Structures are given as structure tokens and as C-alpha cells.
Amino acid sequence: MWKNMKRILLTLAVIEIFSIIHLVQPQNQDGFISLDCGMPIDESPYTDPDSGLVFTSDSVVIQTGESGRVEKAFDNIHIKPYLVMRYFPEGLRNCYTLNVTRNTTYHIGAMFLYGNYDGLNTYPNFDLYLGPNKWETIDLERYKNGTWVGMIHTPRSSSLEMCLVKTGTTFPLISTIEIRPFGNNTYGPRPGSLSTLRYFFNDTSSNIRYPHDIHDRIWSPYYHEYLEWRIINTTFSISSPGIYETPKLALATAATPLNDSLPLEIYWSTKPPTAAVYVYLHFAEIQALRANETREFDIYFNENSNYSAFSPPKLEQRTITFSTVQCPEGFCSLRLVRTKKSTLPPLINAIEAFSIIEFPFAETNPSDVSAIKNIKDTYRLSKISWQGDPCVPQDVFWEHLKCNYTEISSPPRITSLNLSSQGLTGIIVPSIQNLTQLQELDLSNNTLTGEVPKYLAKMKSLLVINLSKNKLSGSIPQALLDRQNDGLLLIYQENPELCRVNSCIVKEKKKFLVPVVASVASVVVIIVISLLIFVIRKKMVSADKQPTKSGTVEDSGDSYESEPSFLTKNRRFTHDEVTTMTNNFQRVLGEGGFGVVYHGLINGAEQIAVKVLSQSSAQGYKQFKAEVELLLRVHHINLVNLVGYCDEGEHLGLIYEYMPNGDLKQHLSGKWSGSVLSWKTRLIITVDAAQGLEYLHTGCKPAMVHRDVKSSNILLDEHFQAKLADFGLSRSFPTANETYVSTVVAGTPGYLDPEYYQTNWLSEKSDVYSFGIVLLEIITNRPIIQHAREKTHIVEWVGLMLQKGDIRSIIDPNLQQDYDSGSVWKALELAMSCVNPSSARRPNMSRVVNDLKDCLAYDTSRRGGSVDMDSKGSVDVSMNFGTEGIPKAR
Ligand SMILES: *[C@@H]1O[C@H](CO)[C@@H](O)[C@H](O)[C@H]1NC(C)=O
Ligand SMILES: *[C@@H]1O[C@H](CO)[C@@H](O)[C@H](O)[C@H]1NC(C)=O
Ligand SMILES: *[C@@H]1O[C@H](CO)[C@@H](O)[C@H](O)[C@H]1NC(C)=O
Ligand SMILES: *[C@@H]1O[C@H](CO)[C@@H](O)[C@H](O)[C@H]1NC(C)=O
Ligand SMILES: *[C@@H]1O[C@H](CO)[C@@H](O)[C@H](O)[C@H]1NC(C)=O
Numbered sequence: 001m002w003k004n005m006k007r008i009l010l011t012l013a014v015i016e017i018f019s020i021i022h023l024v025q026p027q028n029q030d031g032f033i034s035l036d037c038g039m040p041i042d043e044s045p046y047t048d049p050d051s052g053l054v055f056t057s058d059s060v061v062i063q064t065g066e067s068g069r070v071e072k073a074f075d076n077i078h079i080k081p082y083l084v085m086r087y088f089p090e091g092l093r094n095c096y097t098l099n100v101t102r103n104t105t106y107h108i109g110a111m112f113l114y115g116n117y118d119g120l121n122t123y124p125n126f127d128l129y130l131g132p133n134k135w136e137t138i139d140l141e142r143y144k145n146g147t148w149v150g151m152i153h154t155p156r157s158s159s160l161e162m163c164l165v166k167t168g169t170t171f172p173l174i175s176t177i178e179i180r181p182f183g184n185n186t187y188g189p190r191p192g193s194l195s196t197l198r199y200f201f202n203d204t205s206s207n208i209r210y211p212h213d214i215h216d217r218i219w220s221p222y223y224h225e226y227l228e229w230r231i232i233n234t235t236f237s238i239s240s241p242g243i244y245e246t247p248k249l250a251l252a253t254a255a256t257p258l259n260d261s262l263p264l265e266i267y268w269s270t271k272p273p274t275a276a277v278y279v280y281l282h283f284a285e286i287q288a289l290r291a292n293e294t295r296e297f298d299i300y301f302n303e304n305s306n307y308s309a310f311s312p313p314k315l316e317q318r319t320i321t322f323s324t325v326q327c328p329e330g331f332c333s334l335r336l337v338r339t340k341k342s343t344l345p346p347l348i349n350a351i352e353a354f355s356i357i358e359f360p361f362a363e364t365n366p367s368d369v370s371a372i373k374n375i376k377d378t379y380r381l382s383k384i385s386w387q388g389d390p391c392v393p394q395d396v397f398w399e400h401l402k403c404n405y406t407e408i409s410s411p412p413r414i415t416s417l418n419l420s421s422q423g424l425t426g427i428i429v430p431s432i433q434n435l436t437q438l439q440e441l442d443l444s445n446n447t448l449t450g451e452v453p454k455y456l457a458k459m460k461s462l463l464v465i466n467l468s469k470n471k472l473s474g475s476i477p478q479a480l481l482d483r484q485n486d487g488l489l490l491i492y493q494e495n496p497e498l499c500r501v502n503s504c505i506v507k508e509k510k511k512f513l514v515p516v517v518a519s520v521a522s523v524v525v526i527i528v529i530s531l532l533i534f535v536i537r538k539k540m541v542s543a544d545k546q547p548t549k550s551g552t553v554e555d556s557g558d559s560y561e562s563e564p565s566f567l568t569k570n571r572r573f574t575h576d577e578v579t580t581m582t583n584n585f586q587r588v589l590g591e592g593g594f595g596v597v598y599h600g601l602i603n604g605a606e607q608i609a610v611k612v613l614s615q616s617s618a619q620g621y622k623q624f625k626a627e628v629e630l631l632l633r634v635h636h637i638n639l640v641n642l643v644g645y646c647d648e649g650e651h652l653g654l655i656y657e658y659m660p661n662g663d664l665k666q667h668l669s670g671k672w673s674g675s676v677l678s679w680k681t682r683l684i685i686t687v688d689a690a691q692g693l694e695y696l697h698t699g700c701k702p703a704m705v706h707r708d709v710k711s712s713n714i715l716l717d718e719h720f721q722a723k724l725a726d727f728g729l730s731r732s733f734p735t736a737n738e739t740y741v742s743t744v745v746a747g748t749p750g751y752l753d754p755e756y757y758q759t760n761w762l763s764e765k766s767d768v769y770s771f772g773i774v775l776l777e778i779i780t781n782r783p784i785i786q787h788a789r790e791k792t793h794i795v796e797w798v799g800l801m802l803q804k805g806d807i808r809s810i811i812d813p814n815l816q817q818d819y820d821s822g823s824v825w826k827a828l829e830l831a832m833s834c835v836n837p838s839s840a841r842r843p844n845m846s847r848v849v850n851d852l853k854d855c856l857a858y859d860t861s862r863r864g865g866s867v868d869m870d871s872k873g874s875v876d877v878s879m880n881f882g883t884e885g886i887p888k889a890r
């Protein structure tokens, strides 16, 4: 029992924060980077009165995030740089890019203090990354007074990326970043990055750091009464002849056992348990010994006698170092045992222990990185996900890219770049050629100008190049056209200035051959596509309800608009035909937003759904034909296919493919089959619906706002494939329950974007809001509006529950916890971002699709495993071994 009490359990890497010992003379801060995160850019650098360090704003090294300030109550506990912080409400990963000197060893530290800046009293939890590798989980619930993490690291490139990655619903934040260069030899050659444990022994609550430590290492005090040792001190100056430059203050006190005959024992654990460990023990005799007194002890590291009969020199530092490839089961022990000859017990002044942090993931190939960053800068792409390493970690890599990962230790390569519809202007940037492993390049639907560059032909790995719908000019390089023979798919339609068949003959007679080859190629493409459309349209005429698994076939913006009109003619039906189809409107399927829907048959076999539009306001349907002609051209696997229409006097009808499996709302309520939709099925359905909506927003020209996204508009076909219904209608039709005024706000109560409601300004983001409500429905399975509830509207109710931290009560109890909580959380977080009151802060549908796919991936990959994120709060995620060992602030 007493023996245990003597053990000192030290903690690694994560330390609690204390006030700093008082200032002496400021010293040289060459090479120090001291960033006060969240400090406004227009404020000039200041000297922190407590540490003497000069802090500057972080705004020059990060473009994202917002400033926050701790509550007043924290002002007295913390030094000035910790009072403001930068927090990151947007994006999964936000990164600082810091300039460093490569191959120089640095001490890298960061402070995190929540201080209830947002008044929500919800302590954030998130991950800290260095480049592509996870460094630490920051759990501020556990460190309410803030936490500081540090490591020794030698960057191999001249920029260092420190990233904060959101892992739950809380926003990551950071208070300071402090980077200090070290002498190269201070700790000898080091094979990797090191996490640090660094203590001196005194009964105090103050850390020692700069200016007492010229390298600004942080030395934490260690002492506990129950340890049964005492602190001895000296006021004499201790000389430090070695290279360690241990601060004199840290050496001026020492620990020694209370009972002179017992050894002094120190234990700590490493994470991972297999980590290699380097130990530096700093000694100095600080008591005045009489002539007949001696202090001599043996040092055992991991129970091996590593050093015998050691006597600390008087008032002079002596450092003894050990290393091991691994402590037994990750548990390191140090014992100082008094020798027989010694009259005094052992003593120790300070200890440092390092363990190697494993950083397994290689950064993306540097030339790919520099090329893609150049592309980003040239086109001024400000994508929130385009921060940090482009390819790793894989769950937060840059949107619009695909990478090839061979093994984790070899640098990933960028293999696909899809910048379609990103508003790119200017020429095709030359740095694209530095992406030497690129297989797919999609620059379609931008306003790129200039010529098609020759170097594209030299990029041997390219398989697909899509340059269509731009303003490119000149002629296509022959070498590139030749590449089509070895399988390159080159798409370049709708570049009016780009030389093709006729125009080139006139302009450039000499290059007669080129356009002919080009045109032959494009004619072939056009014919193939036309045939495809023809076949598919024919299918529609016969109202084939099989979904076309090929996805997007055609959209209204492409060049085939003026194709033969006999196809569309055939899709117009007379009222008589409709009457026959529906067997005199016999079987009602439901009542939609714009009229009653009937079941019908075409050719006596193919099932269809006929929506008969309410006749009362027929004059509002002036644009009917034009609209429907447009809608007939919208095809996507996740949109309910419009196969025909009826427009005869007052008789207006729309004929859709038949969706035999009801809608999402019915399934959620259990009304359809009585059984509960699993979480995975819910996700699959919403991914489908989101893809349909994304297509309306980005795949259609002009973009189409659905305006009436809701769970009852998400229908299921015979294969349970979800399709969005009723799109495009509210553009020119009123909803059934509202009189038609052109400015009236359309939509279903509860799903309606409040911003749109107030401003009457409609955008795709209004659909995103409604989609967010659908997500809340699949998560909670609760009514959107319920007056008996504490908060009537579901968004407010979920917000309240989140604030209360009552996450479990949000989730549909019918799921019976049969889901991956990480997946549900991510979906919840996504839903809440979709329903952000400010449309500008909502994600776009592409982002929603990606995030939902991630949720699905989480659910698929983690289920069955033992990871239960619900118990997150109780899981010890830090590197601490035991909480008793954590020094407490006094
Ligand atoms: C980092 O280095 C780059 C290139 O050397 C330079 O353009 C940039 O201004 C530097 N950033 C800072 C914050 O010093
Ligand atoms: C940096 O260090 C690595 C590994 O020691 C070495 O391979 C590389 O050449 C060094 N680079 C420079 C610029 O010194
Ligand atoms: C935070 O610091 C204050 C003042 O030093 C102290 O009273 C409080 O107990 C500390 N909280 C925690 C969780 O350590
Ligand atoms: C560390 O070593 C590198 C290369 O060996 C050298 O360029 C640099 O100046 C050294 N830094 C210090 C602080 O001694
Ligand atoms: C040790 O702690 C005491 C009490 O807090 C303090 O007065 C003294 O300055 C400390 N000594 C050193 C060397 O830190």
C-alpha cells in the first residue's frame, strides 16, 4: 500500500495549464513563432506581460475560422494570449500553413481554451493533425481550464500544416500556436517526432518556461503530499555546462523520499505502448553536505541497473540519458535506490522523457501538392475543404480530387481533378501538367479561354479529358487527337470558338487534316449520344418504368436540344387518351401538391402515374407547355421521370413513371409496411434524393430550384431506389393550398426556408434548407411541427436538445440503437448546417451528397466493430495514464 503511494505516475503530452512564473529579462526570440489565434488582423503585435513573448495575429496564416473570446471569469486565470481564440464553424478540416526551415528541429506547441466563448457551455472535442497525421485528440470537457500540447518535430519541407479536424458536433478551436527552433544537438539525433513529458519537482502551481527557459520548453511542477517525498531547494546558482540548457529554476528544487531509506520511484506509460522511449534525467546536488555525508544511488530504468553509484555534483547539472526501444507493456519505470555507502537518500531535480509519435501517413507527393495549390491560387478557388494535405487523411481529402493510395507510407498521387462548373476563367493553367499521374481531367462548364494546350497530349496517364462547355479557341492539337486512338476520351463540345469541321477549313487551310479528324471524332460521339437518347426516349414513349441505370443521359443545356421533335410530340397525350389510361380516373394514388394522382396503364401493361392538375386556375398555366417541354428533358436516375403530358384546353396532366413503393414519409411513419426503416436504408434513400436534387441544382441549365423538397416527395421505385418527385413545378404553378400570385412564397410549411420566406429571394439554398428538414426527419422520426412540444418546430427542438447535450433523445428510438453513432452524428451535424438560418452558411448539395456518403461509409465500415462513439464521453482518449497523476492547479 505505502509502496504504491510512493509511485509517481507522470503524464505524457497533454498537460494542464498553469500560470507562468514571473518575468525576468526578456531574451532573444529569434525564430519563435508566437501566434495569438483569433486576434484581429489589424491589431499590432504585443508583448505578453506574463511571458515576455511577442504575439502576433494568426490571420496571415489561415483564411478560415472566426474570432471568439473567453468569458470574463477566465480573465484572471489565464494570460492574455489565451483569452481570444479562433474557432471553426465551417468545414471538417481547417489548417494553418506555417513557414519553417526544413530539417530544423522545432518544439511545436498549441494551447486550447474554450472558456465558454459562445455561452453554450459545451466543451468541444476534436482532433489535431500535423500534416496528414493525427497528433492528438483535444477533449476540452476534460480540460475545462484549457490544455496545452507540444511535440518535438523536424519538418522535412518548408511548410508545416497544422489542422483542426471536427469529429463531432462541436466546433474546433485554438488559442495559440507556439513554435520554437531548437539547437540541432540538444537531444541528440532523433529518428522522428517526439511527444514530451517534462517535469521539475516543487510544491507550486507555476510552470517554468520562457524567459527562464531560453527555448521556451514548458516544465511542469510535480508534487503531491501523498507521494511521501519532500522538496528541497537552494538559492545558490547552479551551473549548467551541458548542452541541455535546462533552466536554473527547474534545477533549484529537487524531490527526495521522506523516508531516507526508501527508493524514489517514478512511473509513466507510453502511447502507443510500443513507442521507443528516450529519458533525460537532470541532477544537481543542491544541499550543502557535511564532510561525513554522502549521497550516492543506483539508477534502475525498467528494472535494469543502468547506472551504479551515481553522486550528483555539487551545484552543477549532470544529465543521464537512457533509451529503450519499448517499455514493457508500455509501462516505464525509474527507480533511484540509495547505495549502502550513502548517508542521504536519492534525489532528482528534473526529468524529461520522450516517446516517438507514430506518423504513418506520407504526405501527398510534393510536386502534386505544389501543382494543385498553384491551380487553386490561379483560379482563386476558395473551397473550405481545400486546406491541408490534398489526399490524406482520406476522410477529409479535398473535394473534386481523387487520389491513388498505394501504401500508407508512400506519398499518395492525385489521379482525378474535376473542376466542372466551378466558374473557372482564364486559360487552362500550365501547372496541370505537373500532375503527372492524372487520369481524369474535367474542366467542363466553365468559361475557360485560350487554346487547348499541347502538353495535355504528353500526360501519358490521362484517360479522360472533358473540356466541353467553355470558351476555348484555336484548334485542338493533333497530338491530343491522336491520343484518342490509344483510348483517351476527349470531350470538347460547346466551345463555339474551338475549331471544328467547317470553321477551321476557312481559317486555317493548311491544317485541313486536323479538323477533319476532329470532326470525324466528334461526329461519331454525337451519333452515339444521339442514338442513346433516341433509344432512351423511345423507351419513355412506351412509358417503360424501368429506371435507366445509366444516370444522366441528357440535360437541357447540351447541344442536342434541337433534335427531332417527333419524340416530344409523341409524349403529348389527349384527354381521351388519359381517360383511357387511367380507366376513367378510377384508382387514386394520392394527392400531390398540384393535383390528384391516378394510377394508369399504357399499352395495357406499363404502369404509370398521372397527375391531373387542378383546373381552377388554368390561366396560371400559360407557360405549361414550355415548362413541361423543359422538364421532359431532365433525366436523372434519382428524379421521377416525366414521360408525357396532356395539354388540352382546361385539361392539364402530367404523366410520370410509376413508383410502386410509396414515399419516404410513409415508410418513416411505418404506415407502408409496419416495419422500421433501418438507419442504413434511410441513408441510402437520402443519398439518392440528394443526388437528384444536386442534379437539379448543378446539372441542369438553367439550374432548377425544386421549392418543395419534403419526405413525401421522395418516392421509391420497385428496387427501393429513391427518386425525387414534383420538381420544377412550383416555378410556374401555385401550390394547391395557396392562391396564385407570382410573388407568393411556395413550399410546404415546416420545410420552408425562413430566409426565403422573409426575403422572397429564392435560391438553391432554400432546397438545402428543406433537405435539412428531411434529414432531421430521418434522424428523429418526429413531426416537423408539433405544438405540444417544448419547441414547436423541429429545428428549434433539436437545437434545444443539442444545447442540453441530450443527443440520445434526438435519435429515433425505433432504431433501437442499431446504428453507428458516428454516422448519425455526422448526419445530424449536416442537417443542422443545412438548416442554418443564413443561406450563405448552408452547404451546397454536392457537399451534402458527399457528407451523406461519408455517413453511409461510417455506418457500413464501423458496424459490427466495437467502437461505440456514444460512450465517447467516458473513453480516455488522451495519453494520460491515470488521472491521479495529473498535476492539479491550485
Ligand atoms: C511563407 O513563405 C512564402 C514563400 O516563401 C511567402 O510567400 C509567405 O509570405 C510566407 N508567409 C509568412 C506568413 O511568412
Ligand atoms: C533533410 O533531412 C533528410 C533526412 O535526414 C535528408 O534526406 C534531406 O536531404 C535533408 N534535406 C536538406 C535540404 O537538408
Ligand atoms: C479551473 O481553474 C479555477 C481557478 O484556478 C479552479 O477554481 C477550477 O477548479 C479549475 N477547474 C478545473 C476543472 O480544473
Ligand atoms: C541545424 O542543422 C542544419 C543542417 O545541418 C543547419 O542548416 C542549421 O543551421 C542548424 N540549426 C541550428 C539552430 O544549429
Ligand atoms: C517552489 O515553490 C515555492 C512555493 O510555491 C515557491 O515559492 C518557489 O519559488 C518555488 N521554487 C522554484 C525554484 O520554483
Ligand SMILES: *[C@@H]1O[C@H](CO)[C@@H](O)[C@H](O)[C@H]1NC(C)=O
Pocket: 232, 233, 234
Ligand atoms: C527551502 O528549504 C528550506 C528548508 O531547507 C525551507 O525552510 C524553505 O521554506 C524552502 N523555501 C522554499 C521557497 O521552498
Ligand SMILES: *[C@@H]1O[C@H](CO)[C@@H](O)[C@H](O)[C@H]1NC(C)=O
Pocket: 290, 292, 293, 343
Ligand atoms: C556527521 O557529523 C555530524 C557532526 O559533525 C554528526 O552530528 C552527524 O551525526 C554525523 N552523521 C553521520 C551520518 O555520521
Ligand SMILES: *[C@@H]1O[C@H](CO)[C@@H](O)[C@H](O)[C@H]1NC(C)=O
Pocket: 367, 370, 371, 374, 431, 434
Ligand atoms: C511544374 O514543374 C516544373 C518542372 O518540374 C517546375 O519548374 C514548376 O515550378 C512546377 N510548377 C508548379 C506549380 O509546381
Ligand SMILES: *[C@@H]1O[C@H](CO)[C@@H](O)[C@H](O)[C@H]1NC(C)=O
Pocket: 404, 405, 406, 415
Ligand atoms: C496507383 O499507383 C500504383 C503505383 O504507381 C499503380 O500500380 C496502380 O495501378 C495505381 N492505381 C490506380 C487505381 O490508378
